[in-house]
Amino acid sequence: MANFRTCPDTGFKIDLQADKLIKWNAVTAVVFLLVGGLFGLLVALTRWPAVHLLDADLFYLALTAHGLDVLLVWIIFFEMALLYFTSAILLNSRLAMPKVGWLGYVLMLVGALITNVAVLQGNSTVMFTSYVPLQAEPHFYLGIILFAVGALLGCAVFFGTLYIAKKERTYEGSIPLVTFGAMTAAIIAVFTIATGAVILIPTMLWSMDIGLIDRVDGLVYRIVWWGMGHSSQQINVAAQIACWYAIAAILFGAKPLSEKVSRTAFLMYILFLQLASAHHLLVDPGLSSEYKIFNTSYALYLAVLGSMIHGLTVPGAIEAAQRKKGFNNGLFEWLAKAPWGNPVFSGMALSVVLFGFLGGITGVIMGTEQLNIIMHNTMYVPGHFHGTVVVGTTLAFMAISYWIVPTLWQKEMVMPGLAKWQPYLFGLGMGAAAIFMMGAGTLGVPRRHWDIAFADSAIGHVFPEAANLMMGLAGVSAVVGSLGALIFILNMVGTILWGKAKVPAPASAEPTPAETPSAATSYGGAGTMAVPGTFVLAMVFLTTFVLYYFVNWKYLAGVWGLS
Amino acid sequence: MSADSSGNIPFMQRLLDSPFVLLALGVLVPTVIYTVWGVVEALSIPMAP
Numbered sequence: 001m002a003n004f005r006t007c008p009d010t011g012f013k014i015d016l017q018a019d020k021l022i023k024w025n026a027v028t029a030v031v032f033l034l035v036g037g038l039f040g041l042l043v044a045l046t047r048w049p050a051v052h053l054l055d056a057d058l059f060y061l062a063l064t065a066h067g068l069d070v071l072l073v074w075i076i077f078f079e080m081a082l083l084y085f086t087s088a089i090l091l092n093s094r095l096a097m098p099k100v101g102w103l104g105y106v107l108m109l110v111g112a113l114i115t116n117v118a119v120l121q122g123n124s125t126v127m128f129t130s131y132v133p134l135q136a137e138p139h140f141y142l143g144i145i146l147f148a149v150g151a152l153l154g155c156a157v158f159f160g161t162l163y164i165a166k167k168e169r170t171y172e173g174s175i176p177l178v179t180f181g182a183m184t185a186a187i188i189a190v191f192t193i194a195t196g197a198v199i200l201i202p203t204m205l206w207s208m209d210i211g212l213i214d215r216v217d218g219l220v221y222r223i224v225w226w227g228m229g230h231s232s233q234q235i236n237v238a239a240q241i242a243c244w245y246a247i248a249a250i251l252f253g254a255k256p257l258s259e260k261v262s263r264t265a266f267l268m269y270i271l272f273l274q275l276a277s278a279h280h281l282l283v284d285p286g287l288s289s290e291y292k293i294f295n296t297s298y299a300l301y302l303a304v305l306g307s308m309i310h311g312l313t314v315p316g317a318i319e320a321a322q323r324k325k326g327f328n329n330g331l332f333e334w335l336a337k338a339p340w341g342n343p344v345f346s347g348m349a350l351s352v353v354l355f356g357f358l359g360g361i362t363g364v365i366m367g368t369e370q371l372n373i374i375m376h377n378t379m380y381v382p383g384h385f386h387g388t389v390v391v392g393t394t395l396a397f398m399a400i401s402y403w404i405v406p407t408l409w410q411k412e413m414v415m416p417g418l419a420k421w422q423p424y425l426f427g428l429g430m431g432a433a434a435i436f437m438m439g440a441g442t443l444g445v446p447r448r449h450w451d452i453a454f455a456d457s458a459i460g461h462v463f464p465e466a467a468n469l470m471m472g473l474a475g476v477s478a479v480v481g482s483l484g485a486l487i488f489i490l491n492m493v494g495t496i497l498w499g500k501a502k503v504p505a506p507a508s509a510e511p512t513p514a515e516t517p518s519a520a521t522s523y524g525g526a527g528t529m530a531v532p533g534t535f536v537l538a539m540v541f542l543t544t545f546v547l548y549y550f551v552n553w554k555y556l557a558g559v560w561g562l563s
Numbered sequence: 564m565s566a567d568s569s570g571n572i573p574f575m576q577r578l579l580d581s582p583f584v585l586l587a588l589g590v591l592v593p594t595v596i597y598t599v600w601g602v603v604e605a606l607s608i609p610m611a612p
Contacts, residue, residue, distance in 0.1 A: 159582060159583070159586065162582050163582075174576075174579070174580050175580075180579075183582055183585070184589075187585060187586050187589035187590070188589065190586060190589070190590055191589060191590045191593055191594070194590065195594075195598060198598075217605065217606075219605045219608075220602055220605050220606070223597075223598065223601040223602055223605060224598060224602065227593070227597060227598050231593070260575075260576075263579050264575070264579075267578075267579065267585070270585055270588060270589040271588060271589065271592045271593075272592070272593075274589075274593035274597060275593055275596060275597050277593075277597055278597060278601070281601070286604065286605055286608045287601060287604050287605065288604055291600055291601060291604055294596070295596060295597055299596060
């Protein structure tokens with residue numbers, strides 16, 4: 001028998017088990033963001049040539065831990081919280097199989113701890129990718145497998161809740177778009193986890209050296225591993241876009257311009273987004289151009305189309321809602337009058353812009369087989385994924401946390417003044433770090449390398465001075481971004497532990513269960529396409545996209561002196 | 564959910580309202596196009612003598 005409480009702010013009916021699972025998953029996520037972020041800071045301070053903090057062994061250890069803790073653990077714990085929120089709470093339903101949800105949480109936590117211990121013991125410095133024949137200790141793989149099984153159980157709880165909510169008619173018509181976006185993330189997660197099991201279980205048996213598996217083929221490993229490794233980041237994309245729609249609905253009462261079009265865009269993700277994994281294989285011999293190009297271009301472009309639809313409809317939905325409230329002057333009054341001092345909005349807005357310009361465009365460039373050759377395995381690659389996972393996903397998750405934490409915990413934010421600045425500090429700091437990393441990559445600086453001066457190498461290489469400047473600026477920017485991350489973590493932890501309880505509004509002044517959350521909990525579009533400001537912004541984006549695409553072809557032409 | 568004048572729910576609407584069909588498609592399509600195709604190509608490479 002499920003027990004519920006009613007949220008005084010939103011009127012949501014909240015299953016108490018879902019409430020607890022959301023809180024535990026979100027808090028655990030933030031703890032691992034702290035751990036993974038600290039490792040990331042150590043990596044940044046080592047790749048900053050003037051600082052060069054860690055020795056080689058510690059650098060690769062920190063890089064391994066950083067990748068695992070932020071690319072998998074922080075993100076997926078937070079996504080579990082989102083799955084429970086967007087199913088049980090937004091659908092007004094009880095949570096399916098809460099004990100399975102708790103089992104999933106425990107497996108994820110134990111798995112994450114085991115893998116972290118394995119890395120810290122020093123014999124599993126194999127990077128996030130753990131390419132064979134690099135071999136880690138068996139418990140390194142075991143921890144990731146346990147973590148993945150736990151996440152799979154979380155997905156099962158999510159789908160079970162969708163089933164229950166439909167059966168018990170807790171909502172009218174179709175599920176709301178925010179829940180549909182979370183469902184997209186959960187579907188990609190199932191593919192991701194299944195693929196991970198297919199490759200990590202035999203790799204663990206190989207590492208145990210018990211005679212069951214003598215070798216793992218390097219190319220097969222890379223193909224199947226990236227089915228997990230890159231798809232795990234596509235879970236993020238779907239989840240962060242669900243957050244964008246949720247925030248637009250919560251803050252502005254915004255409905256998507258066309259719910260059908262937005263849902264079709266998510267369908268493009270479900271079918272094709274995972275195929276982006278192939279861009280990691282674009283310079284691998286042995287795979288045909290047909291395979292590479294079909295996966296990374298023809299099919300993936302349908303998913304890119306989906307992203308561009310979301311990039312248009314999220315600001316479009318906000319513009320439509322703002323114009324409805326009377327902000328009709330000129331092209332951009334709706335945007336100028338948006339709550340830029342509210343971190344929920346500013347974090348989301350920066351996430352949309354930075355993800356589109358930094359992560360999105362560069363992803364398409366790298367997914368083009370011919371262009372990929374000029375930046376493959378350079379610093380351009382971490383530049384790209386800091387443009388997606390950090391200033392896209394992480395910033396979106398931070399933004400929605402500024403709403404979820406005070407709402408679910410019913411606490412006042414402990415540092416509201418700093419919270420106003422935090423998205424700018426983190427977003428612009430890490431956005432600049434991503435740009436400088438891409439700049440260094442364009443100059444040929446390799447990713448992952450401890451020392452680009454090659455001081456102890458028999459054959460040296462001298463990069464242009466500009467490359468050192470780029471790496472230095474990336475280091476400075478990463479420090480600024482890390483400060484932003486630290487402020488976020490302190491604010492969240494401080495609010496949960498020491499925040500003042502919210503004072504309930506007097507009965508007479510209590511708002512009617514709000515119109516704004518109802519935009520997140522119901523199906524339906526805004527019913528207008530009159531969003532001229534958004535179309536102007538979209539044209540700016542498209543022009544940038546086209547110009548940058550051709551700049552890279554020009555750059556490629558310069559690499560090969562054919563004339 | 565919306566139906567047309569004859570009361571039929573359009574195919575796309577029914578598809579998008581079917582989480583488990585979408586789940587099956589979302590696992591099947593990338594498994595075939597990305598994983599199986601890639602692994603078959605990799606395993607088709609002749610071993611060096």
